[in-house]
Amino acid sequence: MDPCVYLFLASLLSVTSAQFIPPYTEDCRTEMYPPNGPTFRGPVSWYTVDLDLPASKRWTAVITEKKTDLVNMIQAIKDLANAFVPSGRLIELVDITLPLMVETLPNPFREEIKGIATVSGVPLGEVVLFNIFYEVFTVCTSVVAEDHKGNLIHGRNLDFGLFMGWDVKNKSWIISEKLKPLVVNLDFKRNNQTVFKSTNFAGYVGMLTGIKPHTFTLTMNERFSLDGGYVGILEWILGQRDGMWMSFLTRSVLENANSYDEAKKLLAQTKLLAPAYFILGGNQTGQGCVITRSRILSINILEIDLKLGRWYVLETNYDHWEEPFFLDDRRTPAMKCMNQTTQANISFKTMYDVLSTKPVLNKLTTYTTLMQVSEGKLESYIRDCPEPCMPW
Numbered sequence: 001m002d003p004c005v006y007l008f009l010a011s012l013l014s015v016t017s018a019q020f021i022p023p024y025t026e027d028c029r030t031e032m033y034p035p036n037g038p039t040f041r042g043p044v045s046w047y048t049v050d051l052d053l054p055a056s057k058r059w060t061a062v063i064t065e066k067k068t069d070l071v072n073m074i075q076a077i078k079d080l081a082n083a084f085v086p087s088g089r090l091i092e093l094v095d096i097t098l099p100l101m102v103e104t105l106p107n108p109f110r111e112e113i114k115g116i117a118t119v120s121g122v123p124l125g126e127v128v129l130f131n132i133f134y135e136v137f138t139v140c141t142s143v144v145a146e147d148h149k150g151n152l153i154h155g156r157n158l159d160f161g162l163f164m165g166w167d168v169k170n171k172s173w174i175i176s177e178k179l180k181p182l183v184v185n186l187d188f189k190r191n192n193q194t195v196f197k198s199t200n201f202a203g204y205v206g207m208l209t210g211i212k213p214h215t216f217t218l219t220m221n222e223r224f225s226l227d228g229g230y231v232g233i234l235e236w237i238l239g240q241r242d243g244m245w246m247s248f249l250t251r252s253v254l255e256n257a258n259s260y261d262e263a264k265k266l267l268a269q270t271k272l273l274a275p276a277y278f279i280l281g282g283n284q285t286g287q288g289c290v291i292t293r294s295r296i297l298s299i300n301i302l303e304i305d306l307k308l309g310r311w312y313v314l315e316t317n318y319d320h321w322e323e324p325f326f327l328d329d330r331r332t333p334a335m336k337c338m339n340q341t342t343q344a345n346i347s348f349k350t351m352y353d354v355l356s357t358k359p360v361l362n363k364l365t366t367y368t369t370l371m372q373v374s375e376g377k378l379e380s381y382i383r384d385c386p387e388p389c390m391p392w
Ligand SMILES: *[C@@H]1O[C@H](CO)[C@@H](O)[C@H](O)[C@H]1NC(C)=O
Pocket: 167, 170, 174, 177
């Protein structure tokens, strides 16, 4: 069976007690921005990460403040693991084997992860687990659109926590809820100047959402595929380490690439541990694309093409040339709302409306980020999805 279908059936089973009728959709939302009402949980705080500090010290400020939330989150993962394998063996394995694995990770990631473990007091193996988690269970929506003036606007919903324990009473995903307090905006500086900014989870050193001001914007979405991630990750553990962790690549591109074209080339050509979608926006007209990746290479690049009337590109978690899985069609509602908005009216305000329309907004949505490259602007908001709402 397609792993995707399998995963969704598994997840469907785990939420049978939720009263929902899939697919739950609604008319395109309007007047949601500035964020307000029951789908807006709160703003996201900013922290500075000083790249001039030694890697092991960079996260001290963030982690000192978010320590309790991080410990709670990791405890929730452990509870789930122990519910799954009651002997406690799974976590024992994590505590014994993953600290060995940290030595195989490239720097600065290795030293940063060790620093986070030291400051938080969380065992090293569990911090590693937290850091590889996202490579596996992230479902999202990303869109890059061009307005009539040639400005690129990039928006995304980060949906995380599928299969991670359904809380029957609260009708929510346990891990998604625990992640919300960990959402932070980060300003990465060198010589006291911003190099890039991102929305992230405290304790996580890779990047899923970021902007290099005036140059490019980047998000990553998970691609479920048979030539799948788990094989690459297994190979890494077994010692064959020629691919790159996906969210380490996005971080390194944000840090080191100096143009849209350079970023695109690195994202398309670097060998990965698992398939992925990279959604990239540039600083000039026509510069927006979805790069569909296998582990080895770029299979397809879909670009904004105004001549063809394609003023935006949008990606959820399915190859754009195929139909989305029928129980998880966030693409059609998102495109419907983008089409209704029209290029003439696209802005942070209308992009936020699109990302606030169920099921683009769903029970897994932890945050919404909006980025505008020409102004170097990144805004993010913690989200809620009150009933009735799709679990994904
Ligand atoms: C469920 O909701 C209640 C009330 O809103 C809250 O106190 C509790 O922490 C929630 N539980 C979880 C696991 O999120």
